[in-house]
Amino acid sequence: MIRVAINGYGTIGKRVADAAALQDDMKVAGVVKTRPSFEARIAVKKGFRLFTNTKDNIPAFNAVGIKISGTLDDLLKESDIVVDCTPGKVGAENKEKIYMPRKIKAIFQGGEKAKTVEASFNALCNYASCLGKNYIRVVSCNTTGLCRTLGTIDRAFGIKKARVTLVRRGADPADADTGPINAIVPDPAEVPSHHGPDVKTILPNIDIITSAMVVPTTLMHVHSVGITLSRPATREEVISAFQNASRIILVSAADGIDSTAKVMEYARELGRPRSDLYEIAIWKESINVIGDELFWTQAVHQESDVVPENIDAIRAVTGIEKDAHKSIAKTNKNLGMIK
Ligand code: NAD
Numbered sequence: 001m002i003r004v005a006i007n008g009y010g011t012i013g014k015r016v017a018d019a020a021a022l023q024d025d026m027k028v029a030g031v032v033k034t035r036p037s038f039e040a041r042i043a044v045k046k047g048f049r050l051f052t053n054t055k056d057n058i059p060a061f062n063a064v065g066i067k068i069s070g071t072l073d074d075l076l077k078e079s080d081i082v083v084d085c086t087p088g089k090v091g092a093e094n095k096e097k098i099y100m101p102r103k104i105k106a107i108f109q110g111g112e113k114a115k116t117v118e119a120s121f122n123a124l125c126n127y128a129s130c131l132g133k134n135y136i137r138v139v140s141c142n143t144t145g146l147c148r149t150l151g152t153i154d155r156a157f158g159i160k161k162a163r164v165t166l167v168r169r170g171a172d173p174a175d176a177d178t179g180p181i182n183a184i185v186p187d188p189a190e191v192p193s194h195h196g197p198d199v200k201t202i203l204p205n206i207d208i209i210t211s212a213m214v215v216p217t218t219l220m221h222v223h224s225v226g227i228t229l230s231r232p233a234t235r236e237e238v239i240s241a242f243q244n245a246s247r248i249i250l251v252s253a254a255d256g257i258d259s260t261a262k263v264m265e266y267a268r269e270l271g272r273p274r275s276d277l278y279e280i281a282i283w284k285e286s287i288n289v290i291g292d293e294l295f296w297t298q299a300v301h302q303e304s305d306v307v308p309e310n311i312d313a314i315r316a317v318t319g320i321e322k323d324a325h326k327s328i329a330k331t332n333k334n335l336g337m338i339k
Contacts, residue, residue: 002318003029005079007053007072007094009039011172011303012109013085016310017048018273020083022334023311025320029079032072036061051075072098081105081318083310084112092116095135105133107313110140110198110306120201122147123312123331124246127324130316138309142166142221143198145280145300148247149225151203153294156241158230159206160292165224166195166212169302173218180216187214220260220299227294235289238296242282246328246339247308249279251299257281263299270336276304278337308335 002025006017009031021028030049033040034057044050049069052058061068069075076082082104084091088111095116099106107121114120117135121127125147130136139147150162168187171178188194195210233241242248251257257266267277278301286297311331315321321330332339 002026002081002314002320003079004314005029005072005075005082006031007082007084008086008090009033009043010085010087011174012306012310013083014039014043015274015276015304015307016083016085017043018046019307019311019331019335020314021046021048023330024334025330026311026314030069030075032075036064036066040066049075073102076102076104079104081107081314083107083314085109087111091137099135105317106135107310107317108135108137110138110143112137114198114201120198121309121313121316122151122202123309123316123324123328124148125151125202127312127316127327128322130313131322132319133317136313136317138306138313139198139202141300141302141305142168142195142223143202144305144309145221145223145298146195146199146208146225147202148245148280149242149282149296149298150199150206150208150227152241152245152248153227153229153238154203154206156237157233157294160228160230161207162209162228163226164195164208164210166193166210167222167224168212168214169217169219169221170214171218172303175218180214182216184216185214187212217260219264220301222260223298223300225296225298229289229292229294232292233289233294235287238287238289238294239284242287246332247279247305247337249281249338250284251281252284254285257283260299264301267301272336274304276307277301278304278308278335279339280305308332308337311335 091108191211193212196208268275321327
């Protein structure tokens with residue numbers, strides 16, 4: 001059993017902790033929170049050992065009666081790997097100051113720069129090249145979504161070029177401080193956006209240019225994708241490639257799933273924890289081939305698509321499973337995913 005520490009117990013950290021607890025080849029050694037909160041209380045109730053990042057924070061937990069098992073330092077002594085789910089840039093500091101001196105392997109998230117790590121990770125695209133590495137990062141929710149679908153099409157037909165517009169959610173559901181609430185914000189205003197180069201950390205050979213905007217929703221990101229294909233393909237062949245790919249599902253407006261709100265409702269109907277949708281949802285009606293150009297529209301549940309990737313990243317880095325497909329299948333089964 002690989003002992004996994006989760007440092008940072010927010011949107012991503014709490015989901016990765018629950019997902020790791022469901023696997024039969026790893027166990028959660030403990031989770032780290034900086035401050036006491038209802039989430040800290042529930043973590044303890046769930047049976048996770050709760051730690052805090054520094055000794056100075058322990059009295060705050062004691063004062064409100066939340067059982068604390070020690071500091072991050074104590075936890076790392078009892079762990080084989082740490083999944084760092086702290087806010088962007090904190091992970092890079094943790095790597096230098098904490099993980100490297102203690103010689104513990106670490107997985108970071110998309111808020112960290114690619115240069116912080118030895119490799120960026122997406123299970124379907126580059127599991128094998130991350131085997132045994134010490135420091136990798138699971139790419140962001142948007143990049144994960146694009147790598148899954150672009151990777152599938154590139155492997156099946158070849159991509160000459162990809163042009164993508166990202167419509168990004170303004171904030172996560174629990175985030176009351178972030179907007180916009182009454183505007184569509186080109187973000188970044190510059191074109192191309194940074195998302196294309198981030199995809200190239202996983203799929204270096206794809207010619208991709210992206211632009212992005214932020215809209216007032218908390219539910220999902222939506223990507224409008226346009227591809228020039230290297231080899232001819234029919235619409236039916238593209239649909240079949242997506243149907244056969246793991247962690248991608250086809251949804252249909254004709255079936256009532258005509259918005260991101262309905263995609264999330266679908267996840268609720270599936271009985272997913274927190275109504276998470278780990279898979280990337282592509283609207284079947286949007287898939288179209290015109291000449292050598294292919295189009296589709298996809299939705300990304302930003303809070304959860306990276307969760308199965310973190311589980312596979314743990315297996316890749318520790319080497320407990322060398323075969324990407326076996327790890328992906330195991331993770332999918334344990335998380336109750338469709339495929
Ligand atoms: P979050 O703010 O919800 O959670 C971060 C947690 O880390 C908070 O509980 C915070 O108190 C804690 N924290 C802060 N400093 C800490 C420290 N020094 N030590 C330990 N804990 C500390 O953030 P999040 O949305 O979970 O994002 C985490 C990472 O995942 C970021 O790199 C982000 O870019 C990436 N990510 C976020 C999303 C998303 O949609 N939320 C999607 C994919 C990737």
